[in-house]
Amino acid sequence: MQADGLIKDEAQFVRVAMGHEGESLDEFVEAHKTTLNDIMYFPTRNAYGLSSVAGNMEKLAALQNEFENVKKKMDDDTKKATKLEQKIKVLTNGYQMRAGKLWSQIEATFKQMDTAGTELECFRALQKQEQLAASHRINNLWEEVQKQKELERTLQKRYGDLIADKEKMQHLMDEYRIQAQMQEEIAAKNRALELAKAEMEEKQSTFAATEAGVESSGTGQCSNAEETFASAAHVSSSAIEADDVPVESSETGH
Numbered sequence: 001m002q003a004d005g006l007i008k009d010e011a012q013f014v015r016v017a018m019g020h021e022g023e024s025l026d027e028f029v030e031a032h033k034t035t036l037n038d039i040m041y042f043p044t045r046n047a048y049g050l051s052s053v054a055g056n057m058e059k060l061a062a063l064q065n066e067f068e069n070v071k072k073k074m075d076d077d078t079k080k081a082t083k084l085e086q087k088i089k090v091l092t093n094g095y096q097m098r099a100g101k102l103w104s105q106i107e108a109t110f111k112q113m114d115t116a117g118t119e120l121e122c123f124r125a126l127q128k129q130e131q132l133a134a135s136h137r138i139n140n141l142w143e144e145v146q147k148q149k150e151l152e153r154t155l156q157k158r159y160g161d162l163i164a165d166k167e168k169m170q171h172l173m174d175e176y177r178i179q180a181q182m183q184e185e186i187a188a189k190n191r192a193l194e195l196a197k198a199e200m201e202e203k204q205s206t207f208a209a210t211e212a213g214v215e216s217s218g219t220g221q222c223s224n225a226e227e228t229f230a231s232a233a234h235v236s237s238s239a240i241e242a243d244d245v246p247v248e249s250s251e252t253g254h
Helices: 002-017 025-038 056-213 219-253
Strands: 039-042 047-050
Touching (some): 025 039
Antiparallel strands (some): 039 047
16 A cells, blocks of 8 residues: 555656646556657667657668567577477377377267267167057057958968868779779779680580581590580589679679
8 A cells, every 4th residue: 555655656756847737647548658658679779769750761770670589589589489398298109199099089979979979869769659659550450360260270270171171082083092092993803704705605616516527526526525515514504694893883882
C-alpha cells in the first residue's frame, strides 16, 4: 500500500510539473502509451527519437535495423530451440517410441470400442424386433408342424396301401407261376402219352406184320405174340391211367 501511494504521489508530481494537473490519470496513461509507440531508434543518429517528426529515409533505416535485430533474435532462438529439441529427443526418444506404440494400441482399442458399441446397438435393435416377431413365428412354425404331421400320415397310409397292393400282386404272380408250372407238367405228360401211344401202334403194326408173314410158326409162337401184345397193351393202359390222375388234380386246382 505504501508503494502504491508513493507511485501515485510521483505521478501527481510529474503531472503538475508538466502542466497536466487538470487531466485525469487515464488520459495521462494513454498519452504516455502514445508517446512510447511514437519513439523509434534511428541508427543514423545512434539515438532514439519521435517517428512522427523523422524523415522517410530515417524511418526506412530504422525499420531495416529493427528487422535485422528481430531476424537475428529469431535465428538465435531457432538455434537454441534446435539444440533443445535434440537434447529433448535424446532424453525422451524411448518414451516417444513407447508412446507411439501405446497410441496405436489406444487407437485400435477405441476403434474396437466404437465397433462393439455399434454392434451392441444393432443387436439390441434386432432383439427388439425378434421379441416382437417371436409370437408370429411360433404360430407359423406350429402350423408348419401340423401340416407336416398331416402329410406324414397321408404318406404312411399311401405306403401301407402300396405294400398291400404289392403283396396282392405277389400272391397273384405266385398263383400264375404255379398254374404255368402245372400246365407245363400236363403238357409233358401229354407228350409222354402220345409217345406211349405211338410205341403201342408201332408194336401193333409189327405184330400184325409178324402174324401175316409167318403162318408156319405154330400155335406156340402165336400165343407168345398174343401175350407180348397183351402185355404191351397193359403197359400202355397203365401209363394212360397214371397220366389221367394228375391232369384231373391240376384241373381241379386251376
